[in-house]
Amino acid sequence: MVERMLQFVSVPQEMPQKRDADARRRDFAEIYKNFALKQAERQASRCSQCGVPFCSVHCPLGNNIPDWLMLTAEGRLEEAYAVSSATNSFPEICGRVCPQDRLCEGNCVIQKGFESVTIGAVEKFVTENAFAEGWVKPRLPRVELAQSVAIIGAGPAGLAAAERLRARGYQVHVYDRHDRIGGLLVYGIPSFKLEKDIIARRHDLLVRQGIQFHLKTEIGEGEGRISFAALRDQHDAVFIATGVYQSRDIALPGAARAGVIQALAYLTESNKRGYHDVPDTETTLHARDRRVVVIGGGDTAMDCVRTAIRQGAASVTCLYRRDRVNMPGSAQEVRNAEEEGVTFSWLTTPVEFIGAQQIEAIKVQAMRLGGIGPTGRRDVEPVPGDVQQIQADLVILALGFEPEDLRADWRVPELGVTHWGTVQTRPGQYETNLEGIFAGGDIVRGASLVVWAIRDGQEAAESMHAYLKARDAAESHAAAAMMKKRRVGE
Ligand SMILES: Cc1cc2nc3c(=O)[nH]c(=O)nc-3n(C[C@H](O)[C@H](O)[C@H](O)COP(=O)(O)OP(=O)(O)OC[C@H]3O[C@@H](n4cnc5c(N)ncnc54)[C@H](O)[C@@H]3O)c2cc1C
Ligand code: SF4
Incomplete structure (x- = not known):
């Protein structure tokens, strides 16, 4: 392993080719090209395989970066993808839009004296290669469960939660007021950072996984909308991932x-x-x-x-x-x-x-x-x-965003919110003060980053799973007790 790795002394940092600025000005295509195979292997081999990898420590998803860099350097690309996608539902998106200079790469240890490993570009290469090779498959559930969940918002937080919950077998329904999934990935971030067919490709996988999307469907009060109360009645749990959309004004x-x-x-x-x-x-x-x-x-x-x-x-x-x-x-x-x-x-x-x-x-x-x-x-x-x-x-x-007033818009005055109007959740649990209602992404953090939204979605899915399992067990227990009572009465 060591021979292939630790090459940062002799191999200089190289970024993927950037399109010429004049050409970039004329279209909305992504500005960075993808690494070629040899380039990705060489760049991955610069990693020093730190005992305490600060890149992973500073990744909100705790991505196992040194391992997939080593697998890439060794040409074991299918395994590299398996490791990278184990902690990240959408690595093709993070490879493109994460501010790596503030997260993993900004904390790469070899920066002291050398330039950081190009983690984001290798992540993009590994994932695009996996798509090209047909290794990216929908995570199909092993069992079908009867319980259903509603996810409000098809941005990265909602989609990450949907992907994890569906893999566990729940009936997952995602509601979004837009006509396409992606939230700000589609209608905020421009194509020159993230081309739209990347999201469409993911949409197809999520549909094949069995997630049901209800697009052009707004949750709220008024004609043509589904009320929050009705949604709560229809599902066993709800995840609020509506983002923050109220633009700050200038007086x-x-x-x-x-x-x-x-x-x-x-x-x-x-x-x-x-x-x-x-x-x-x-x-x-x-x-x-x-x-x-x-x-x-x-x-x-x-x-x-x-x-x-x-x-x-x-x-x-x-x-x-x-x-x-x-x-x-x-x-x-x-x-x-x-x-x-x-x-x-x-x-x-x-x-x-x-x-x-x-x-x-x-x-x-x-x-x-x-x-x-x-x-x-x-x-x-x-x-x-x-x-x-x-x-x-x-x-x-472009002065920033504030949360919308969900309590008023959805007529749920009892929903706990913070001083800033974001939805309040139990730290690390994503559960609001209302039973069976969870929340994550920008609506909880305030305007943040895609990678934090993905983390919230993934972790909220685990909390929702624990809640639904406990609820199912309690209902089965109550039903059994009722049967027993009936039998004793007969
Ligand atoms: C212009 C711009 C550029 C950005 N660039 C980057 C970047 O380069 N890198 C980065 O990491 N982050 C970037 N961000 C931040 C990032 O996009 C957000 O942090 C992230 O998208 C939040 O994810 P989310 O799922 O919480 O919310 P969102 O992505 O906002 O998704 C929320 C979804 O909920 C839906 N929704 C809301 N209310 C309702 C309702 N009542 N009924 C039905 N649906 C509803 C919305 O239509 C939307 O689709 C950028 C943000 C902006 C605005
Ligand atoms: S901090 Fe840099 S050198 Fe260390 S494991 Fe991470 S990528 Fe490799």
Whole structure:
């Protein structure tokens, strides 16, 4: 083993080939190509097989990374896939969208002196190879159980829970208000990070596994919806995985001008254009020939600026009130955006939106860094007198998301929620204060990451299984006691 591994001293880090920035600007295809076999083997062989693998420790799924890297280096690709998929329901998705620089790769031990192992790219290679070889099969249940579960939300949390519960034999029904599964994987994250046929391929496997999807079906009150109470009556347990969709607004003069729009509305429509669901004549949420300004410094802002470039914007500027070092988004995404032609205006915050009806310009205030704030990032304060104006025809607000008010929307005032409005669960158990109702993903954590949603779905499935088993045993016991009582009475 050792001969094949520990090659980080002689083998330099190599990333999969990145498409040329000019070509990237013209389409929405993924920007990274896949590793070739030899390249994946060589890159996997750089791993030093640490006794305490910090990559795994910092992976929310606890993926057994050193083992599947070693199997890849040895050319044992089917086993590598088996190990990688044992802890991750959707490794093809994590290989593409996980911020590895903040998780596994960011904690890779060889970074001290060398560059990290390219874990994400090898994970993508192993999974794509497994699909190509026909090794990825639906996890069919060994027994069919009579109990049924409802999962509200077909995002990564809901889908991971569905996959695990169905494998145990439960009758799994997934409800989603959208016409496609995937949640933000489909209608938030753009195709240049995650192409849509990756989700369609997974959808097919989940259907073949026996999961029943009820799409275009919203849970809530009102015509055409299924009420939460009715859903609860129909199923033995419910998993709430509805994500967070209320966009944070900005309370500035002129914010109601036409052309000041929310990031998710913009990205959702762009993703729908990719499916040809939106006609080309519809241009309200389109950047073509417009001077676009995106406000925010997270990954959603990066997705907006890069989408606007691809839509043919006249110019794209990102305004962020802190500097590059203190922004929450991934450094790699900033580099990709810069290569594609985005201008970043660091330490800048908007103070007024200007225009008669339609937005024409933004008044912006220069900022400077202050001390460390409560979140661990540097605070900012205005630079007195440094105010300028930037021309803009389209302003996209990417300021984060809050949970919707499920208690009011679903008429369940008794559902426990936190101070921030997220659903409250018993730590590690995913159970809410209502019997048989579980929750996970962004609706519990607040806006987070795909990998955390998958972990929540997988772990919630285990909690739901324990609950359903106990409930089944209690019901059987009660039925037996009733029979006995009857017999004694006869
Ligand atoms: C633009 C953008 C880019 C992102 N990029 C990345 C990235 O690169 N990497 C990363 O790790 N994370 C990224 N994230 C975060 C990631 O997408 C989320 O953390 C993750 O999708 C949360 O999963 P979830 O299953 O909890 O919710 P969601 O993915 O939001 O899915 C929730 C589902 O519930 C459905 N739903 C909601 N209410 C109802 C209802 N009443 N009835 C029926 N259905 C309902 C919704 O339609 C949706 O399909 C990004 C987020 C955004 C917004
Ligand atoms: S931390 Fe890096 S070198 Fe160590 S086991 Fe993980 S991938 Fe290999």
